[in-house]
Amino acid sequence: MKRVIPVEKNKDYEVKISGLGSEGEGIAKIDNYTIFVQGALLGEKVKVKIIKLKKSFAYGKLLEVLEQSDYRTEPVCNIYKQCGGCGLQHLSYSGQLEFKKSRVKDALERIGKLKVCNQLPVACQGELNGREEGIVLHDTIGMEEPYRYRNKVQLPVGEENGEIKIGFYALRSHNIIDMSTCHIQDEVGERVVALTKQWMKEHNLKAYNEQKDTGIIRHIMIRRGFNTKEVMVVVVTKTKELPYREEFVRLIKENIEEITSIIQNVNNKKTNVILGEENITLFGKDHISDYIGEFKFNISPLSFFQVNPLQTEVLYSKALEYASLTGKEVVFDAYCGTGTISLFLSQKAKKVYGVEVVEQAIENARVNARVNKVNNVEFIVGQSEEVIPELIRDGVKADVVVVDPPRKGCERILLEAIAQMKPERVVYVSCDPGTLARDLSILGELGYKTIEVQPVDMFPQTPHVETVCLIRQE
Numbered sequence: 001m002k003r004v005i006p007v008e009k010n011k012d013y014e015v016k017i018s019g020l021g022s023e024g025e026g027i028a029k030i031d032n033y034t035i036f037v038q039g040a041l042l043g044e045k046v047k048v049k050i051i052k053l054k055k056s057f058a059y060g061k062l063l064e065v066l067e068q069s070d071y072r073t074e075p076v077c078n079i080y081k082q083c084g085g086c087g088l089q090h091l092s093y094s095g096q097l098e099f100k101k102s103r104v105k106d107a108l109e110r111i112g113k114l115k116v117c118n119q120l121p122v123a124c125q126g127e128l129n130g131r132e133e134g135i136v137l138h139d140t141i142g143m144e145e146p147y148r149y150r151n152k153v154q155l156p157v158g159e160e161n162g163e164i165k166i167g168f169y170a171l172r173s174h175n176i177i178d179m180s181t182c183h184i185q186d187e188v189g190e191r192v193v194a195l196t197k198q199w200m201k202e203h204n205l206k207a208y209n210e211q212k213d214t215g216i217i218r219h220i221m222i223r224r225g226f227n228t229k230e231v232m233v234v235v236v237t238k239t240k241e242l243p244y245r246e247e248f249v250r251l252i253k254e255n256i257e258e259i260t261s262i263i264q265n266v267n268n269k270k271t272n273v274i275l276g277e278e279n280i281t282l283f284g285k286d287h288i289s290d291y292i293g294e295f296k297f298n299i300s301p302l303s304f305f306q307v308n309p310l311q312t313e314v315l316y317s318k319a320l321e322y323a324s325l326t327g328k329e330v331v332f333d334a335y336c337g338t339g340t341i342s343l344f345l346s347q348k349a350k351k352v353y354g355v356e357v358v359e360q361a362i363e364n365a366r367v368n369a370r371v372n373k374v375n376n377v378e379f380i381v382g383q384s385e386e387v388i389p390e391l392i393r394d395g396v397k398a399d400v401v402v403v404d405p406p407r408k409g410c411e412r413i414l415l416e417a418i419a420q421m422k423p424e425r426v427v428y429v430s431c432d433p434g435t436l437a438r439d440l441s442i443l444g445e446l447g448y449k450t451i452e453v454q455p456v457d458m459f460p461q462t463p464h465v466e467t468v469c470l471i472r473q474e
Contacts, residue, residue: 012048045066071094228288325345406431422473
């Protein structure tokens with residue numbers, strides 16, 4: 001029997017928001033039919049217009065808030081509703097932290113089928129009738145000042161009606177929302193945007209048109225060392241020839257006191273990938289430097305480096321705490337990237353093996369180790385799910401394993417190899433609650449119990465949440 005959809009497109013409805021989705025969107029139900037409402041908050045009564053229908057759900061446009069949540073607040077950004085950069089400014093910061101904790105809890109319970117409590121382990125035993133200890137889920141660690149935290153911003157450049165536009169893409173589109181101020185990036189980026197527009201207008205330089213594959217200037221990227229105050233400006237171009245490059249360098253140097261590096265990155269492919277493979281240093285060094293804790297890192301245009309250095313130190317310090325190292329342990333760091341976690345672990349480990357499939361990242365990791373005079377870390381290029389079993393076969397076994405996988409999570413073969421090695425502890429750093437929950441469930445099947453889960457807010461004003469977990473052999 002075909003299901004009758006209880007709403008119609010372009011009609012208005014009053015609904016109660018009973019939940020929040022993974023992107024922070026409100027969720028309402030009419031006759032058990034789901035309606036997603038961007039901008040609505042849990043507990044609110046709202047008026048919506050149905051704008052898209054699917055078999056099992058619809059999208060509604062928020063028209064009016066009839067009953068307002070106590071967590072609703074006024075966004076600080078004047079282009080907030082158009083820009084796709086940060087979607088939670090209408091939710092108070094305390095509400096954002098609670099939402100991120102609930103995202104993790106929902107994933108652990110719904111996807112991982114794991115028992116979770118929000119208290120200390122002893123209290124959890126009572127909560128679960130004393131039969132079994134639940135996972136301790138801590139409150140999300142937030143920031144004192146949840147704005148101006150990004151040390152990197154990448155901005156597409158375009159044109160509309162002859163006017164240069166530099167900003168962020170609108171939600172679910174490639175329409176550029178022109179911006180003069182962004183409250184989550186460092187203020188130096190705003191000055192670079194204004195100077196780039198000035199330079200392009202004065203010399204009639206054309207922005208890249210991704211439909212026609214024409215024009216010159218594709219993106220502007222700004223990187224800032226929060227501790228060193230060094231600034232890198234990268235202009236991404238379609239062609240190697242860059243007219244009036246000297247004028248661009250002079251304009252930036254005259255107006256950005258902290259400028260350390262100006263680089264042209266050439267990307268001549270018709271692609272959504274922002275950076276190409278060729279870098280040309282126009283001024284200064286080919287990198288900037290910054291610190292996480294006591295460790296110094298060189299950052300090139302193509303380097304991966306966490307965009308929120310303050311919270312990165314919080315995250316890595318928690319991972320180091322969960323590793324419980326005494327100086328005698330061998331540690332495997334799977335998906336080590338440019339070696340940031342590996343270097344943190346090296347402070348208290350006997351030996352750290354960092355594994356990463358991206359060769360350039362491993363080259364950067366080795367440089368970072370040399371810069372910091374760390375000698376007890378070895379970096380290996382390859383798939384973690386291949387390299388780590390090989391290390392085990394060669395007789396190298398870890399007391400502690402740290403995994404920090406991409407959004408897709410760990411391959412099962414890696415989790416099985418870890419379990420067969422029987423390390424005392426596994427520390428899992430995650431950027432996606434769904435794949436985290438799946439992998440914790442698999443580790444549970446393999447004899448490892450999740451003890452504690454700590455969400456960390458690396459990206460205030462957005463729905464993203466990082467999580468670090470302590471896992472022990474049962």
